[in-house]
Amino acid sequence: MITAADEKLIAEASALLVRVHDASITRVAAAALGKSGAVHLGVSLRSPRVSVCAESTAVANAKAAGEESIETIVAVGLGEDGVPVVINPCGVCRELVPAVAPGVRVLVDDGGDVVAVGSPDLLPMPWKRARSYD
C-alpha cells in the first residue's frame, strides 16, 4: 500500500524527469525519502559504454547530504505517451539499494498498480559468497 508521502515522492521524481529527460543521456529519475524527511533526487546517466542508474545516484546524493537512512525510493521513466510512470529497478539496483539502505521500501509497478516492497520481495535469493574471505 502506498501513502500520500509515496505519491509526493513519485511526483518529485516525475517533475525532475520531465525537466531533465534526454533520450541519449538521462532516461530515468529517482527520488529517495530520507529519515530526516528530506527528498534526495537522482538521475540516470549513460554514455556509449557505461550507464549509471538513477536509484544509485539518488542514494549517493542522500549519503552525500549526510542522510542517516533512506525510508523509501522510487524511479520513474517516460511512458510511450511522454508521461512519467513508476518503473522497476534493474538487478544491480535490487542488490545495491537494500545493501546501502537497509530496510528501504521500494515503490514498484505490480501489473499496473504501484506497491511498496522490501528487499526480500525485491531480491528473494540474493547473491552470496561460497565463504568469507575477510
Ligand SMILES: [Zn+2]
Ligand atoms: Zn539499476
